[in-house]
Amino acid sequence: MTDVHTPEALAEPRTKVRGGWMTLLVLANIALWLGIYAPIQVLLPKQAELLDAADKVAIFSIVSAIGGVVALIANPAVGLLSDRTCSRFGRRHPWTVIGAGVSVLGFVVLAVAPNVVVMTVGWCLVQGGLNGMLAALMSALPDRVPVPQRAMVGGLVGISQMLGTVLGAVVVVVVLDMAGVPTAYLVCAVVVVLGAAAFVLRTPDAPLPAEFRPRTDVAEILRGLFTPLRHADFAWAWSCHFMINLGNALGTLYLLFFLKDAVHYEDPESGLLVMMGLYAAALVVGALVTGHFSDKSGNRKPYVYVSSVVMAIAALILVFWPNWTASLISAPLLGVGFGMYMSVALAILTQVLPEAKDRAKDLGIINIANSLPQVVATTATVGILSLLGGYAGLFTASAVATILAAVLITRVKSVS
Numbered sequence: 155m156t157d158v159h160t161p162e163a164l165a166e167p168r169t170k171v172r173g174g175w176m177t178l179l180v181l182a183n184i185a186l187w188l189g190i191y192a193p194i195q196v197l198l199p200k201q202a203e204l205l206d207a208a209d210k211v212a213i214f215s216i217v218s219a220i221g222g223v224v225a226l227i228a229n230p231a232v233g234l235l236s237d238r239t240c241s242r243f244g245r246r247h248p249w250t251v252i253g254a255g256v257s258v259l260g261f262v263v264l265a266v267a268p269n270v271v272v273m274t275v276g277w278c279l280v281q282g283g284l285n286g287m288l289a290a291l292m293s294a295l296p297d298r299v300p301v302p303q304r305a306m307v308g309g310l311v312g313i314s315q316m317l318g319t320v321l322g323a324v325v326v327v328v329v330l331d332m333a334g335v336p337t338a339y340l341v342c343a344v345v346v347v348l349g350a351a352a353f354v355l356r357t358p359d360a361p362l363p364a365e366f367r368p369r370t371d372v373a374e375i376l377r378g379l380f381t382p383l384r385h386a387d388f389a390w391a392w393s394c395h396f397m398i399n400l401g402n403a404l405g406t407l408y409l410l411f412f413l414k415d416a417v418h419y420e421d422p423e424s425g426l427l428v429m430m431g432l433y434a435a436a437l438v439v440g441a442l443v444t445g446h447f448s449d450k451s452g453n454r455k456p457y458v459y460v461s462s463v464v465m466a467i468a469a470l471i472l473v474f475w476p477n478w479t480a481s482l483i484s485a486p487l488l489g490v491g492f493g494m495y496m497s498v499a500l501a502i503l504t505q506v507l508p509e510a511k512d513r514a515k516d517l518g519i520i521n522i523a524n525s526l527p528q529v530v531a532t533t534a535t536v537g538i539l540s541l542l543g544g545y546a547g548l549f550t551a552s553a554v555a556t557i558l559a560a561v562l563i564t565r566v567k568s569v570s
Contacts, residue, residue: 218529
């Protein structure tokens with residue numbers, strides 16, 4: 155039981171969250187993921203091609219990788235700072251606002267970028283801002299949601315990630331046709347601001363009393379930054395999360411180029427929208443069904459095993475049949491598998507967090523397993539495409555990563 159003297163900000167939540175709160179969290183996450191993945195899926199590749207068509211893959215990979223490194227730093231750093239924030243507005247909301255503001259600046263820079271250097275600066279600002287916002291929003295799960303409800307809410311967060319991805323692709327493709335790349339970036343900025351504002355203005359965020367602020371000795375903080383990885387269950391769950399996200403990144407980040415250069419689809423942007431639509435619909439079904447049964451049974455790991463196998467099959471389909479029909483089969487399979495995983499991922503990860511006082515910092519470490527795969531995927535893909543069999547090698551690597559995730563989750567002992 156929670157000690158009566160524990161402040162609300164550090165107490166284990168007991169009261170189930172309501173539909174209105176969940177809706178606002180989902181909308182904020184949709185806006186955030188739209189801001190991340192609409193550029194990754196469509197705008198950055200398109201901008202790279204406009205700057206230098208011959209080296210578009212290399213430009214996209216370099217810009218994405220550098221931005222990913224910024225994301226790796228921003229996530230745990232903002233999480234750590236929010237754990238120590240004693241503002242009367244709460245611990246998390248101020249950083250949601252700051253993150254959204256920094257990302258808006260980045261979108262403006264991208265919109266006017268005349269070369270690769272400025273494009274990189276803009277994407278770094280976007281990644282830094284949105285990953286700081288992500289650290290704050292992710293903390294809402296252990297801060298506000300009791301354990302018996304976490305698979306359902308985690309599934310909704312997973313769904314919001316894919317809805318943001320798909321809606322982002324739809325919005326920017328439409329805007330691209332009508333007004334071009336700069337306007338599409340500015341639309342992303344507006345959506346991020348609206349999502350952040352709705353959540354911050356309409357939901358509570360318990361303030362942390364100053365006397366409960368964790369110590370801020372810099373040397374101690376740096377030594378303890380990755381302490382959670384010394385906890386075996388946390389480390390194994392983190393590793394599984396990393397491999398699943400790596401498999402998903404390898405399977406999705408280069409779909410636009412795959413459709414254009416391997417499938418030779420006549421309208422790759424529209425083809426990507428069709429694939430992502432199927433992916434999203436299947437992800438919603440997988441996440442909702444799995445979240446319901448997982449919360450009902452209390453079991454998490456069996457769904458990770460199934461999701462890993464399904465995602466691997468989806469990737470291998472494109473290895474052996476790199477055509478449009480196979481793409482239409484692979485997309486929903488990958489979606490349902492990733493949806494199943496996302497519905498239990500946050501439940502598993504938040505159940506193995508070491509300490510309440512460092513929730514956001516530890517979730518920032520978890521979020522590295524979301525961001526680092528982008529860096530690994532974008533830097534490795536150039537070599538995979540040129541040395542390991544092209545897109546067949548890329549999708550094989552995706553399958554291997556997801557199967558490894560299933561092996562890693564077997565090592566988690568405190569979650570069934």
